Amino acid sequence: MPQTYVFLHTSYGKQRKKNAKPFAVSSNKLSFGPFENIGALSEEELVVHYENQSPFLTVNTLERTIEVSHWGNIAVKEAIQMTHSGAKLKGSFSRYDFQKDGRSGQSAVKSYKTYLPASANGVYYRDTNGNISTSNMNLMRDFVDLDLRPRFPLFGGWKTQYTLGYNVPSYEYLFSSGNKYVLKMHLIDHIHDNMSIDEAVINIILPEGSTNIELVTPYSVKRHQNDLMYTYLDTVGRPVISFSKQNLVENHISDFTLKYSFSKMSLLQEPLSVYYISLPQRLELSITNNL
Numbered sequence: 001m002p003q004t005y006v007f008l009h010t011s012y013g014k015q016r017k018k019n020a021k022p023f024a025v026s027s028n029k030l031s032f033g034p035f036e037n038i039g040a041l042s043e044e045e046l047v048v049h050y051e052n053q054s055p056f057l058t059v060n061t062l063e064r065t066i067e068v069s070h071w072g073n074i075a076v077k078e079a080i081q082m083t084h085s086g087a088k089l090k091g092s093f094s095r096y097d098f099q100k101d102g103r104s105g106q107s108a109v110k111s112y113k114t115y116l117p118a119s120a121n122g123v124y125y126r127d128t129n130g131n132i133s134t135s136n137m138n139l140m141r142d143f144v145d146l147d148l149r150p151r152f153p154l155f156g157g158w159k160t161q162y163t164l165g166y167n168v169p170s171y172e173y174l175f176s177s178g179n180k181y182v183l184k185m186h187l188i189d190h191i192h193d194n195m196s197i198d199e200a201v202i203n204i205i206l207p208e209g210s211t212n213i214e215l216v217t218p219y220s221v222k223r224h225q226n227d228l229m230y231t232y233l234d235t236v237g238r239p240v241i242s243f244s245k246q247n248l249v250e251n252h253i254s255d256f257t258l259k260y261s262f263s264k265m266s267l268l269q270e271p272l273s274v275y276y277i278s279l280p281q282r283l284e285l286s287i288t289n290n291l
Contacts, residue, residue: 055109055154056086057192062200068183070207070262074173077165080191084109088157095152109154115190116144120166127151127162181210183258187217188248197248204241204258205229212261213241218254221245 024031030048063079086107116123118140125132125148134149150160175182188200202221206213213226221243228237241258 052086053107054086055084055107056156057109057112057154057195058083058085059191059195059197060159060199062188062191062197063203064188064200065203065205066185067205068174068207069170070174072170074168074170074185075165076168077163078189079161079163081159081161082154083159084154084156086156089155093155107156109150111147111149112192114146114148114164114192116146116166117168117172117189118143119168119172120144121168123164123166125162125164127160132162179261179263181260181262183260184255186253187245187256188253190250190253195250199244199246200248201242201244202256206239206241206258206260207262208236208238210239210260210262212259213239214259215241215243216257216259217243218256219245219252 032046060081060083061079065077065079067075067077069075123137123144123146125135125146129151132149132151134151136147138145138147146164148162148164150162152158152160154160173183173185175184183204187202188197191197215223222245224242224244227240227242229240230237239260245252
């Protein structure tokens with residue numbers, strides 16, 4: 001039987017299973033074999049224990065809301081809960097010691113990069129305490145490079161949650177022919193390198209009066225019941241199309257297609273409502289003598 005090789009991410013590894021011999025260790029490569037007199041279809045478990053100081057970020061939940069407006073704008077909001085799923089931190093944490101000795105936080109996540117569409121504007125990054133100012137935005141040719149730095153470094157087992165939002169012009173993603181409209185956007189975006197998302201929930205809010213809604217996704221998803229959302233001056237409510245998907249990675253970044261019908265006359269509904277509400281009311285205040 002030829003040799004079997006196991007490659008590790010670090011240069012340190014040791015075998016815990018003593019009966020898998022012969023074996024040799026060289027830097028980050030473990031070599032086993034060659035083996036002789038092995039029975040057909042035989043197998044044996046091998047356990048390798050090794051150190052890895054690399055951080056492991058996992059997005060536990062992503063709620064991505066896309067609100068479509070026919071007045072030229074699409075608003076995107078992402079509510080993200082994230083965990084450092086690497087080896088848990090033992091003992092207490094001292095920010096003073098952490099800043100004094102950079103080696104103490106090798107496995108900590110200090111910052112990470114998120115990529116937004118090149119036309120993204122009005123970007124905000126906040127949590128329950130308010131705006132988080134520790135972020136840097138760089139405008140690249142094909143995307144916006146957003147360097148996010150949490151309020152505190154993330155060690156193994158630590159969690160953080162935040163909201164990231166931005167606007168994009170609708171003409172880049174919304175196409176129409178008469179009363180027929182097609183929306184094409186990413187189902188998810190790049191959150192961090194080598195990302196792993198446990199569950200993503202996507203909500204798409206269409207303008208009031210949208211009908212004949214048809215959703216096409218690049219892979220199978222779990223559809224939720226359509227809902228209605230009411231905002232200022234709405235009468236029948238805005239359709240909300242919702243679906244979810246579990247266990248997403250970088251390769252799942254693909255476009256969905258949403259087709260619907262919308263009468264352009266419906267655009268006048270809210271402006272006319274504002275007009276009629278603001279009309280001055282004539283009151284008859286004259287005094288008459290009925291004697």
